[in-house]
Amino acid sequence: MNVVLSIEAIHPPLAGIGRYAWELATRLPLQQEIESVRYLSDGQWRDLPNTNLVEPASPNVELTSDTDKTVLNFKGRMRKRLEQFPHKLRRRIGQVPLFARAYGKIMPLLASNNLDGVKNAVFHGPNYFVPKTHLPSVVTIHDLSIYRYPQWHPKARIERMQMAIPEAIERASLILAISESTRRDIIDQFQIPAERVQVTLLGVDQNYHPRTSIELAPVLSKFGLSMNAYSFFVSTIEPRKNLTNLIAAYRLLPIAMRQRWPLVLVGGGGWQSEDIHADIQRAVGEGWLKYLGFVDQADLPVLYAGARLFTYPSWYEGFGLPIAEAMASGVPVLTSNCSSMPEVAAGAARLVEPGDVDSIREGLAQALDDDAWRELAVQRGLQRATELSWDACVRNTIAAYQRVSNK
Numbered sequence: 001m002n003v004v005l006s007i008e009a010i011h012p013p014l015a016g017i018g019r020y021a022w023e024l025a026t027r028l029p030l031q032q033e034i035e036s037v038r039y040l041s042d043g044q045w046r047d048l049p050n051t052n053l054v055e056p057a058s059p060n061v062e063l064t065s066d067t068d069k070t071v072l073n074f075k076g077r078m079r080k081r082l083e084q085f086p087h088k089l090r091r092r093i094g095q096v097p098l099f100a101r102a103y104g105k106i107m108p109l110l111a112s113n114n115l116d117g118v119k120n121a122v123f124h125g126p127n128y129f130v131p132k133t134h135l136p137s138v139v140t141i142h143d144l145s146i147y148r149y150p151q152w153h154p155k156a157r158i159e160r161m162q163m164a165i166p167e168a169i170e171r172a173s174l175i176l177a178i179s180e181s182t183r184r185d186i187i188d189q190f191q192i193p194a195e196r197v198q199v200t201l202l203g204v205d206q207n208y209h210p211r212t213s214i215e216l217a218p219v220l221s222k223f224g225l226s227m228n229a230y231s232f233f234v235s236t237i238e239p240r241k242n243l244t245n246l247i248a249a250y251r252l253l254p255i256a257m258r259q260r261w262p263l264v265l266v267g268g269g270g271w272q273s274e275d276i277h278a279d280i281q282r283a284v285g286e287g288w289l290k291y292l293g294f295v296d297q298a299d300l301p302v303l304y305a306g307a308r309l310f311t312y313p314s315w316y317e318g319f320g321l322p323i324a325e326a327m328a329s330g331v332p333v334l335t336s337n338c339s340s341m342p343e344v345a346a347g348a349a350r351l352v353e354p355g356d357v358d359s360i361r362e363g364l365a366q367a368l369d370d371d372a373w374r375e376l377a378v379q380r381g382l383q384r385a386t387e388l389s390w391d392a393c394v395r396n397t398i399a400a401y402q403r404v405s406n407k
Contacts, residue, residue, distance in 0.1 A: 001401055002121035003028060004135070006111075007039045009127040010049055013297060016321065017142055020178075020202060021126045023390045024397060033398050038121075043110025043131075108132065108167075122401045128161065130168040136404040138397075139172040140200070141165065143318025143339075144185045145240065152240045152315075154271055166190070173404035176200045176397070178319040181340035198400055202319050203390030210330030210382075211305040219302040223264075223292060230264045230290070231368065232307035232331070234300065234322055235314075237277065238270030242313050242336075242354050247279045247289070249313075249360035253368075258288035261308050261368055265291045266300070304329040309367050312341070313354045320344045324388045327381030332374050334360075334367045344388075348380035 005028065009021040025048050029037045039046045111131035115123065123130065123137040130139045146153050146161045153161075169175060169190050175197045177183035183197045213227050220226060231250075235241045243265070250263050269277060283289035295303065304310065310326035312335040323344050326333050333349040335341045342351055350373070352363040366373055 001033055001398075001405060002035050002118075003037045003401065004115065004118060004121050004123045005037055005039055006123075006125045006127060006129060007041045007046060007048065008129075010041075013294065017127050019205075019321070020140070020142075020393075023203065024124070024126055024394065027390060027394045028398075031394065031398060033402070038118075040111055040114065043107045043114065045114060122405055124397070124401070125168060125172075128164050128168055130171045132171065136173045137171060138174050138176060138400050138404060139168040140176040140178065141168070141182060141186055141318075142178050143182055143316065144189055145316055145318075147189055148185070149240065149316055152238065152271075174198060174400050176400060178202055179340035179343055181343055182318045198396075198403075200393055200396040200400065201388055202321055202324070203393045204321075204324045204328045204385055204388050205301075205390070207301040208304060208325045208328040208385075209301075211302065216302055216306045219299050220306050222299075223295075223303070224290070225264065225303075225306060227306045228308045229260070230262050230307055231309045231311050231364070232264050232266075232303060232326075233311050234266040234303070235312070236270040237265070237267050237273045237280075239272055239276070240315050242315050243276050244279055245354065245357050245360055246311060246313050247283050249357045249364060250288070251283065251286075252357070252361045253364060255288075257365070257368060262287075263289045263311070264303070264307070265289065266293070266295050266303065268294050301325075301329065304331060307331050309334060309364075311364070312336070313352055313360050313363075314339075314341065315354050317341055317344075323349065324385055328385035328388075330378050330382055332367055332377040333381060334363050346380075346384045346387075348377055348384045350377070 005025055007021055007025055009017040010025065011018060014022055025037070025039065028034050039048055108131040112133060115131065115133045115135060118135060121135055123133055123135045125137070125139045128139065128141060130137050146158050150158055169192065175186060177186055177197050177199050178201065180199050183199050186192070186197050187194055216227050233246065237243060250258060263283070265280065280289065280291050284291060304326055310322070310331050310333045312320065312323055312333065314320065314336055316339045318340060320335065320341050323333055323335055323341060327348055333345060334352060335345055335349045336354040337351040338354065345351070350363045350367045353359040
């Protein structure tokens with residue numbers, strides 16, 4: 001079987017949809033059923049980025065002088081800028097409605113033109129997009145937040161996605177949803193037959209696993225942290241992640257609890273994050289919150305595994321991959337009782353009402369201090385994480401390709 005995979009989503013830092021596309025792009029060529037994989041990005045044929053997207057560069061050389069370090073740092077900065085240029089340009093274009101509409105029309109035409117000469121292949125758009133093509137096609141829809149909660153998105157993004165998603169739904173031979181929750185949303189929103197939508201759950205990278213204090217110490221010490229001595233949150237800082245209510249709930253915990261287990265946040269600023277950053281800085285000033293911003297991809301699994309609790313009371317998720325990563329790391333999880341989050345946690349997490357600050361506070365208090373619950377949550381979480389693998393995701397994806405190829 002031959003596959004054409006769209007890879008616009010693959011760019012550093014690698015997370016979310018980019019992680020999903022990367023796992024497919026690197027694993028599909030290794031599968032016995034797959035004869036070839038070609039990559040398409042921004043309407044053009046591309047090579048898979050030959051960059052270290054998962055781990056930071058660690059050259060096996062001894063830096064003997066400040067000059068060596070300066071040169072290496074300069075090269076690293078330039079490499080990252082070059083790697084991110086197409087994505088940054090695309091993102092800037094997407095913020096201007098006129099340019100977003102033009103991009104949304106031109107790129108599909110280029111893609112369709114390049115696909116015209118392709119035979120005996122399946123096209124897969126892992127990021128909501130399917131161009132006009134004679135090929136059987138599969139599209140992955142990650143969530144429908146632009147329809148359910150448009151207030152969380154810039155106008156240009158809403159316009160772009162409200163054009164792209166219905167076109168993809170109409171054109172695709174089969175639609176992949178990353179959770180049963182998202183599958184139901186797609187069927188309800190577009191009133192399409194249920195058999196057109198297949199659930200293909202995401203996976204957890206093997207770097208996420210429990211670690212010993214010796215393994216944790218070098219990274220945790222870099223951030224001034226200790227094992228089992230902080231609550232952890234990781235995501236883009238944006239309204240959908242509900243940080244405002246999380247911080248408000250944490251503030252209601254006894255001061256001794258906050259000081260013993262401070263809240264540690266990781267993630268860069270997203271859209272409409274100014275007020276959230278003000279809340280963060282206030283809590284930092286009160287001494288019970290640490291904001292680390294972006295961290296190296298290689299440090300994330302260690303920060304997960306060192307935490308006492310992972311907190312993720314998001315308003316809405318298509319899947320909620322950080323929940324699975326925390327469970328695989330052997331860390332108890334607190335998350336919301338809505339959309340896909342109960343499905344992903346599968347009975348292993350403390351569920352809270354995201355709009356109720358007191359519900360979040362009660363959940364935090366139990367999840368931090370109830371040892372019996374914590375032990376059970378770790379056991380259940382580790383078991384659930386074994387059911388969420390990228391190998392299984394790829395197998396299910398290939399089954400989808402075979403299904404549309406045989407039509």
